[in-house]
Amino acid sequence: MSSAPHVAIVGATGAVGREFLKVLHQRQFAMSGLRLLASSRSAGKSIELGDKSYTVERLTENSFKGVDLALFGTDGPISKRYAPIASEDGCTVVDNSSAFRMTDGVPLIIPEVNAEAIKGFAPGRGGIIANPNCSTIIMLVPVTPLHRAAVVQRIVVSTYQAASGAGAVAMDELEQQTREVLEGRPPTCNVFSQQYAFNLFSHDSQVGADGYNAEESKMAHETEKIWSNPDVRITATCVRVPVLRAHAESINLQFEKPLGDDEARRILGEAPGVSIIDDRENNRFPTPLDVSGRDDVYVGRIRNDRSRNGTADGGLDLFVCGDQLRKGAALNAVQIAELIV
């Protein structure tokens, strides 16, 4: 490998793929070459990055020859098929899908949280690194520093998730449906089975025998893996709301040691990747719009849990917002790439 890696973006025309490009450019990620790969439907399209223009190529089993580092913005089945092929060809993969997250030997990385788990990986060596689920990342960036201070025992989290988590087509569907509803026409439902405009619904991932949907189970199991802590107890309720590209989460925390809101605010104020908007007087706290296009996870509503005041371990409530496409996906993956370069 030359000093700068040859990079490929897989799924380059999707919502996450496009954000990969933006983030690489904004962070001036050093590359000796860049290939944009996508399905045959998108092959031949041209995409600009800075002053360069790239032609999207069709993803095939031969796409990874000579590529040192691939960022996969594809869904599970595509990642499952092509990431091992890339790795076999010596291309190191950072995969945004859920395909390998729980696989032994595949590090599941949030750079601010568990960078140490990535040891031994480098561009050109092959291997797969997994990018966690967007809701997991957005929760753990602010919760981990509190966990380090007081040991989180239990998390009750309810999410307010944007359309972008289901891709560009879902964002388009939300806009189209909204226009239709405002014009008194029936909403077109292709991506989702029910009306999204001016509505919300339980996350559309499959519901398991325990009653949790896949998104909720990911938040629990990925946290256990990222924290190397099978004892943390998590219950999540994941909900899609008619917002375009940033997720919000209402998070209730119980700790092993007492941790008050002043101390939490101090810790979060120093935490990497975290910004605070917590203006009680003016009722200004993070919103999805505030954080759209931003890198940090924003935290507010930091308060002592009144239902646990007076109990030995106390508790905290938080409200957090993070851009699903940036820290929830593309930015985190590029930060992983930066770690191994």
Added chain:
Amino acid sequence: MSSAPHVAIVGATGAVGREFLKVLHQRQFAMSGLRLLASSRSAGKSIELGDKSYTVERLTENSFKGVDLALFGTDGPISKRYAPIASEDGCTVVDNSSAFRMTDGVPLIIPEVNAEAIKGFAPGRGGIIANPNCSTIIMLVPVTPLHRAAVVQRIVVSTYQAASGAGAVAMDELEQQTREVLEGRPPTCNVFSQQYAFNLFSHDSQVGADGYNAEESKMAHETEKIWSNPDVRITATCVRVPVLRAHAESINLQFEKPLGDDEARRILGEAPGVSIIDDRENNRFPTPLDVSGRDDVYVGRIRNDRSRNGTADGGLDLFVCGDQLRKGAALNAVQIAELIV
């Protein structure tokens, strides 16, 4: 008083006031007369109810002479001023505002939950009965039967609240803003201080010194009063989402005695005012649109809390939706009126 009461609706042209009219008509509430009262701005307007037409009169201190029962759909300051005057004139008041909810001697009633607390009230006798906060009602209709079975110790609730809770003007603002944003114009913010279209934000009620906003404190304190139980521990996070008229709530419950999800489903299936939509296979659970215009509170996502499995007291997660204007306001008030007639 004649056999049927003479009724007044105060704030008749607001979102709740208009719903009072609809609900009285739909439930064929027997009345010997009906006055519609509102501010001078709306006086003179005419409103139809079935085959009758009513002219809106200006609310004054003399409006309640000869009126047996008044339904107040006004905000706190108006209720605070006029409800005591009405009561003084022998008019029994059911007030939807927060003005009297925590006042000693004022029953705070959800008919399915604590009808017994209303004893002694009747039309024409004066007195004030308070309608609880919409989020409190929508939570307690399904949670109370579970509480009766297993004793709720702690509730962690996150809300997804519709525009209607801030009145018809807020519903109009959400629609207007959405049109503006879709047309690429800046959104008009009059009712709320920040963009509502394709966004969400922490509930706009005042935030107290403990970091909870007024809506969240209401959910806690009203529950304590309605259940006559100062020991129940509640932490709420209240959030406005861009939905028009039905609230959703993600509710996590801890109990004194074990209560599994099968038993919870059985109890909820028999509970008055509760309907269940809990189709895991097809991922169909209650949504705000499902319940708009409906009387019941709808419950789904009934599942054992995996963060408490194995603990002695277990725990449950629920997702509920209720029409904010009906069971959250007008319907509950009319049901109170039916109780005392």
